[in-house]
Amino acid sequence: MKHIMADLQKIKERGLYRELTYLDAAQGPRTVIEGKSVLLLSSNNYLGLCNDERLKKAAISAIENYGVGSGGSRLTTGSYKLHKELEERLAQFKQTEASLVFNTGYMANLGTIAALADRNWVVFCDRLNHASIIDGCRLSGAKLIVYKHCDMEDLLKKVKKYQGIPGLIVTDGVFSMDGDIAPLEDIVEIAERYQLITMVDDAHATGVLGPNGAGTADYFGLKDRIDIQMGTLSKALASEGGYVAGKQCLIDYLRHRAKSFIYSTALAPQTIAVSLKALEIVKEQPELRKVLLENAKWFQEQLILAGFKIRETKTPIIPIIIGEADAAVQFSRRLLEEGIYIPAIRPPTVPEGTSRLRVSLMATHTREDLSYSLEKIKEVGQKLDII
Numbered sequence: 001m002k003h004i005m006a007d008l009q010k011i012k013e014r015g016l017y018r019e020l021t022y023l024d025a026a027q028g029p030r031t032v033i034e035g036k037s038v039l040l041l042s043s044n045n046y047l048g049l050c051n052d053e054r055l056k057k058a059a060i061s062a063i064e065n066y067g068v069g070s071g072g073s074r075l076t077t078g079s080y081k082l083h084k085e086l087e088e089r090l091a092q093f094k095q096t097e098a099s100l101v102f103n104t105g106y107m108a109n110l111g112t113i114a115a116l117a118d119r120n121w122v123v124f125c126d127r128l129n130h131a132s133i134i135d136g137c138r139l140s141g142a143k144l145i146v147y148k149h150c151d152m153e154d155l156l157k158k159v160k161k162y163q164g165i166p167g168l169i170v171t172d173g174v175f176s177m178d179g180d181i182a183p184l185e186d187i188v189e190i191a192e193r194y195q196l197i198t199m200v201d202d203a204h205a206t207g208v209l210g211p212n213g214a215g216t217a218d219y220f221g222l223k224d225r226i227d228i229q230m231g232t233l234s235k236a237l238a239s240e241g242g243y244v245a246g247k248q249c250l251i252d253y254l255r256h257r258a259k260s261f262i263y264s265t266a267l268a269p270q271t272i273a274v275s276l277k278a279l280e281i282v283k284e285q286p287e288l289r290k291v292l293l294e295n296a297k298w299f300q301e302q303l304i305l306a307g308f309k310i311r312e313t314k315t316p317i318i319p320i321i322i323g324e325a326d327a328a329v330q331f332s333r334r335l336l337e338e339g340i341y342i343p344a345i346r347p348p349t350v351p352e353g354t355s356r357l358r359v360s361l362m363a364t365h366t367r368e369d370l371s372y373s374l375e376k377i378k379e380v381g382q383k384l385d386i387i
């Protein structure tokens, strides 16, 4: 245990010690922390569906019909018709031949990449890709080649170097901590030219981007040219789980080879029912993502006017870059005292020297919520000499 204590001490000294904050109410524009009502500006509940009555009803009805546990892995006793229905609906949503649901987005990335690639492969990976992608690459045993963030020159240079080796280019569709969108058109062109497979992680784009809310392939009109579209059900869809959508042969293969799918108990029926209902809402209420993106655009404009150093994005993720970890934590703490909850994001989640407050908005934030938050962010930013 000595080495654990020593490591924890080092983490503390670097200002990177993490503690959990407990919410006492649903994820909504407002929640409750330690008995106090606060504005929540950091949830991935982008469409504001986590506390939606229709989703709650769907969960209750599934519990009444099927009980609360799935009782086994999908390949033993854990599959319900609901799982099949969700996979069919996801395939329709993504306009692919088929899809497969995993228990989390993390497991979808891990299982898919490790199933597909092996030590004879090369995987080209954006430097800011999510940890689950990196872990999937490592688990696969493939040669991992990291290219500079969204830098197509660097990608091309590296791809050329490994010509002739089976390979995969994998990227976040929307980068989780930066909110920017991957240059998918360029990535697809490079992949096609050098016969590489493409995989996009749409965790933060599902339900948010594209004319149908179906993610970055939908946004760029590239659905037929991306081989593997992975995503989560846990963010805009307000549920849990991950999915992979693509050709039928890919899905059949993953059912046989993706260990995180095979060796884990299936998601509970109520979780699947919630995902199904959320997909229906994404289809029927495109205005939710319109309002969300308008909120995000307006909020960014106001932050810039106030003098904050932000990375402008076309998504609801808005990073306010602070720099040092301690300063980001202090900013976050002071905001919480003022009733605004935006936790600090520090290394190793983001690169050293880029600690930040990662603002993420919901469609259900009102302009009053956002104006009030802006005032408080400005006030605290001025007191701490950030602006």
Ligand SMILES: Cc1ncc(COP(=O)(O)O)c(C=O)c1O
Residues within 6 Å of the ligand: 104, 105, 106, 107, 109, 130, 132, 172, 174, 175, 176, 201, 203, 204, 232, 233, 234, 240, 241, 242
């Ligand atoms: C880009 C990205 N991929 C994958 C995941 C993992 O998804 P999940 O939370 O469903 O495991 C996340 C979420 O944290 C993410 O941000």
